[in-house]
Structure formats: C-alpha cells, structure tokens
Amino acid sequence: xxxxxxxxxxxxxxxxxxxxxxxxxxxxxxxxxxxxxxxxxxxxxxxxxxxxxxxxxxxxxxxxx
Numbered sequence: 537x538x539x540x541x542x543x544x545x546x547x548x549x550x551x552x553x554x555x556x557x558x559x560x561x562x563x564x565x566x567x568x569x570x571x572x573x574x575x576x577x578x579x580x581x582x583x584x585x586x587x588x589x590x591x592x593x594x595x596x597x598x599x600x601x
Contacts, residue, residue, distance in 0.1 A: 542553060 545553065
C-alpha cells in the first residue's frame, strides 16, 4: 500500500490540514454538482432534439407509403 502524502506531517498540523481538506472536498463537490446539473440540462435538450427527429422520420416514412 502506498504511503499517504501526509504520513510525515507532524500530528500537531492535522487539525489545520483536516480543515483544508474539508474545504477542498466541499469545493470539489460543489463543482461536480454544477457540472452534473449543466450536463443534465444539455442531455435534456439533446433528448428533445432526438425525439423531434424521430417524429420527423416517422412522418416522412408514413408519407412514403
């Protein structure tokens, strides 16, 4: 198992590092949530365009017969 990058850190520094890591995790999670929300909106738009194309194809195929 690899050694953690904080293994040589004095334990007296742990509270400060723990706070910094907690802030980093919160920031990263917020960024993940923002990207996920934006992607979901884009996916919804793409699905709408796909559905429209499917309806157009259905109309065209019905007219050929």
